[in-house]
Amino acid sequence: MEQLNEKQLKTVETQLKELFPQSQQVYGYIFQINRVKSDPIQVFVDRWPEFNVILCKPLREKVTTCTSLCYEEMVMAVASERKVPGNKVAVCHMMTLQDPSRLPPVESEIESTISSLDESHTDLVNKTWKFGNAEHSVRMIRNMIRHYPSCCVLDAESQQPIAWVLIYPSCAMGMLYTLQEHRGQGLAKALVSSMSRRLYAQGYPVYCFIEEENTLSYSLFTNLGFTEDPQYRAAWFDFNSL
Structure with missing residues (x-):
């Protein structure tokens, strides 16, 4: 090689x-x-x-x-x-976004609370990630936050993240998560829309991987205009x- x-x-x-x-x-x-x-x-x-x-x-x-x-x-x-x-x-399904014009606008109330993660949030992301809670995952997440785009919604009072999405070293969006007590408010949809527009504007490939059994995430991304090759x-x- x-x-x-x-x-x-x-x-x-x-x-x-x-x-x-x-x-x-x-x-x-x-x-x-x-x-x-x-x-x-x-x-x-x-x-x-x-x-x-x-x-x-x-x-x-x-x-x-x-x-x-x-x-x-x-x-x-x-x-x-x-x-x-x-x-x-x-x-996993591989979902890609070819046309960002289909993305819905982010509600102004949510948009005003959107920010980026910083390294102090590494442990929070790690303990909520399905494959986290290991030494190598801490290093990987810290590296992702430090070097790649990320997007989160901050709580109005504590100014701590209550929902977030990151970018893997492969450019794929991942680790999308909303704290249990804040679900049902459209935060995931807002984060994916905001991050997708940002990535697209900067020339990034806009895509993600969704496990076959994760029907909720599959529906979310499909409704936002992401598509897949059904043969792959x-x-x-x-x-x-x-």
């Missing part, structure tokens, strides 16, 4: 746009790498310039990888052959090491 340099990464970003939806997440990683200096991610290809395989590898001990569901058997077979313990974490699913696999 050959590790790509800065010039090659800029070339790859253009090439990957022609391979959506399969290349969407890798494209998101490359998009961020070319613009933001955060936690290092190494990018490898099987050969250059005509590559068939591209790999984004965060420099962490624990590895979670995403691939098209059609490659599940191959991924697990390679892990088994190398005696690497792993399991399938989630299977993304699957996450968790491995201890590579």
Whole structure:
């Protein structure tokens, strides 16, 4: 495998746009790498310039990888052959927004309370995230808040977040959450709308992954104009090491 340099990464970003939806997440990683200096991610290809395989590898001990569901058997077979313990974490719809004009306006009362997260909110996000409450997740969330766009609704009295959405290193929106006592007020819809407009205006790909069983979030994003390729699913696999 050959590790790509800065010039090659800029070339790859253009090439990957022609391979959506399969290349969407890798494209998101490359998009961020070319613009933001955060936690290092190494990018490898099987050969250059005509590559068939591209790999984004965060420099962490624990590895979670995403691939098209059609490659599940191959991924697990390679892990088994190398005696690497792993399991399938989630299977997701990939939802993209092509036309932000369908997004509803954010109510002025909510809009006035929208802000960005800061690093002091790391523990709050971590303890409410489905895959949080681990040392590596704290580091990841802190890095996301520090380097990438985020959006939250602040409580009028405490000025603490009561709902939020973040951006993963792959540019995908995620960790959307509203505290239990503040649900039913349209905060999630307002956050997704506000964040989507902001990302679109800055040239980001606007998309997210939604687990197949999460019908509530699927309906939310569909109603906001997000669409999917019905033939495509993304699957996450968790491995201890590579």
